[in-house]
Each structure stands twice: as structure tokens, then as C-alpha cells.
Amino acid sequence: MTEAKVRVDAVMGEIERDVRARLRRHLLKKGGAADYQDEEIFAAVHALLARAIDARNLDATLLPELVDGDIDWRLQTHLTLTTHRPGVGRFILFAKKKLLLPLTRWLFEYSQDNFRRQDHLNRILFACIEELALENARLRRDLQRQ
């Protein structure tokens, strides 16, 4: 196999550096955090958040496990129709499924899409918090060892 004349990782490194610089300038111009004047700080924050978004498995984070106690934090994006009334409940359920649901389906589907987005965003935010907590824990450990 011959060596590639143009290496994707090298080009991407150049592009990503350029993107970070542009992003930093853009945020500063819009009144973003003054700490971003410092390129190193911006690069560190960018790397941490990018790691949370790109490298973490959003289905395997700690915070949702801890929150999952008395309240159900997850957005329920599917619709379940049930009844607690014996007898007449079956007719109410039938009316809901066959009459009411078809009429309001468009609203449900519209909301469902937005719920899905919010659910995804929640999981990204959990991952970001976990990444910060991990970094904090590592720094504490390093400090204690010194």
C-alpha cells in the first residue's frame, strides 16, 4: 500500500483549528464568556464539551441512574392508553383509541418529534455534566497525590 499524498487527519486538524478560532472570535463578538479571550481556556472547554458529545455513550451515564428514583425523568415519547375502570373502562378506551386518537394524532405526532429532540438534548446535558464531574474528580485525585 502506497502512502497517501494527502492525509485526512492532517487536513482535518487544520480545519478543526480554523473552526475553533472562528468559533472563539464569533462568541467573543457576540458577548460570550470573557475567559474565551484566552485561547487555551477556550480550547480546553471546547475539548471537554466535544468529548461529552462525541465520545460518550449517551445511554450509559451515571446521573440518570441516580435521578431514577421517585420521579421518572425520562420524557415518555410513546403513547399508552390504559384504564382503571372495570367494565365501562373498555368502552372509554375504545372511544379514545378509535375516535379521539385519530382526530388528535397530528398534535401527538408534532409534539412527539419535539419530545424526541428534548430527550436527546437532556441526554447530552447529562453527558456534559458527567464529563465535568469526571474532570473534577481527576483533578482532585491529582491534587491529593501531590
Added chain:
Amino acid sequence: MKLACVVHRFGADIAGGSEGHCRLIAEHLAAQHDVTILTTCAKDHITWSNHYPAGESRVGLVPPKRGEREGGLRVLRFRVARERDMRRFMDLSDLVAADRATAEEQEHWFRENGPDAPELLAHLRQHGAEYDRVLFWAYRYAEVYFGLPLVGERAILVPTAEEDPLIHVDMLDRFFAQPKGFLFLTPEEEALVAARAPAGTPSAVIGSGLDPAPAAVDLSPLDPLGLVDPFVLYLGRVDPNKGCAALIRHFVRYVETGKTVQLVMAGPASMPIPDHPLIRPLGFVDDGVREALLRKARALIMPSPYESLSMVLLEAWNHGLPALVNARCKVLRGQVERANGGLHYGNAVEFIAGLDYLLEHREVAQQLGRQGLAYVDREYRWPTVVGKIEALLART
């Protein structure tokens, strides 16, 4: 060998990824083996409604073998008993995606996904032992999930797995333990599935084969389309699940910076495409237009977040076209990095920068395209691909 290929739908006019892959592999295996396609009468992948007549037919361009009067692949079609109930399916999909489905609900998901073809399963049960090997395409479909265990000791699975929520369901541990061997499309797919299969299960990463593109391509089919030069190309189903909504959003942001490149979207649309002077939807295009687009475009854009193998990407490289792909899809990113055949982006800002780079650095872009072609020559020519499959058939 007597081989059966099981796939959810089959036909020369069916463009789906795993269906097309099955057809190409089957056609090439038919040169050396006795191949039968076992499939359904469905053409529509949403409803699975019966379209083709049930029973035996011949499909494709395989030349007749000695002693046979007809060419083409032998196809046995079985009727779909029940069309898909999309509402029930979507509700179950939400449960699976949220990792809340019980084992029973997970299994129910496969049943609801369909196609529900009980006669196909009965054929496998009664005649499965008559085949030396039974190759199954795409684990997510009902006839594979329920059919493969019926012939597990002679089954080869082509999972076409993507990194979506379904791949993490618990029921698949048991399922992936059953095939005698695996044929994977990429190393990323292999990593995703092989970790859940018993250690030492024979497998091969085959991708898919391509014939070399013609040296000269007739560009005249593009004349009546009135395309702007330069243009970048999206080729495939225009669908939000393929990342097209994000692609359009990113592209509009890009041209708002004052650029005049056109985005040509060639493929049937299942979502609205905004009326924008620099976005040109073409709908379904024939092979002549497709070839000409691939030859004339400045770059291919692949925005899909989930892929098990991008055939379109390989086709683009076959024409020496560089690509800009969604980095959140590990398979696409892996393909581009292995080939050194394009760039990747993770968000809108990176999309804009990557596209700008490919358009502004023409020589580098062309070199990336040439490197992509060299990668296809190395890994994806038919003799290489068929050789890997034959080796696996011999080992299982």
C-alpha cells in the same frame, strides 16, 4: 454449493441498501454456486404490502447455466400475511430507543417491524436442510430474526448493523450467538456485532464489490437539468433519517455566507425540500444521469448518521470524487479515514469549513478523490470480495 439468500424484499427495481447488496452478492455467487433467493412479495418497505406474485420466478441478468434454459437468479417469493401497523411500530420503537422495552416487547418489535411472512419461515423449517448454507441479510427484519434460528447450524448472517438504539437490545445476545458465520460490511460493524457473538465465530469483512467506472462518461444527460457549475451532490433517498434535514440546514447556512455552489439532491424524496435557488432536487435518476452526476460533481456529501456501509460513497470514489461525510457516523468517518478519500464534519460550523476547503483547494480535493479510487481498487473489486466470501463458506 446449494445456497439460499434470505432478504426482506427483492427485485431489479428495488434500490434499498441491504436488498441491493444481497442482489449483487447473489449474482456473483451464482457463477460458482446454485443460488436461490428466498424473499417476500413486498415491494414497499413501509407497509410490506404484497406486490409481486408469490411463487418461483427469475430475476436479474445472470446468464443461464449449462442445462438450464433460463438465466437470472431463481427467486422464491412468499406472501406477507399482515401489513405493518406504523403506529404500533413507532410506539414500540420509542420503547426500544428509550431502553425500556422488556424482553417480550423487544421480540414484539421485530414482529411489528415485519415483514410477517409465515410461509417463508415454514419453507426454512421444511427445506432449510436442503441448502448447504443459508445467507441472511439484515438482522432487524422479522424473517431474519425468526428465520435464522430455524437453520442456525448452516446460517451465515450479513447483519448490516448500524449504531442505532436497536443494536443494544438484550435479545440480540441470544440471536447473534446462533449463526455459523458473519459477513460484515465494515470493521466498525464487525466491532459492533462481534463483541456480542461467541468468540471465534468465523467472520469476514467484505464490504461490497464494484466494477471499475468507465474511463469516459457521457455528460449529456445533465444538459436538460440546467445545473449550476460547480455543484455538490447528495445521492440517495431524501429522508430526515438519512440526515437530509440537517444537510439542507447546514447547506443553507453555507450559501448564506455568499457562496454560489449548488446542492443537487438526486433520489426519491420522503420529506419536503425547500424551494431554494441553490438547492436542486432531481427525484429518482436513471443510471446515465447518476454516472454523469458522479463524474461532474465537485464533492459527494453523505449526511447520514447511521450507515453500515455507504455504497454511494464507494461509487463516488469509483469516479474519483472526494466526499464530505457526517463524522457522527463511525462507519462513514472510518471509511473516509481509511481511504484518505474526503473530509468529515460533526456540526454546522465544521460542515461549512469542510465544504469550503474542498471547493477552495481543488487540487487537494482531487487528490482525495484519487486516493478514494485507489482504496476501492484495493478493497472493493469483485474478485477480492467474492474471494473473501468463498473463504468464509469454506471455513464454516
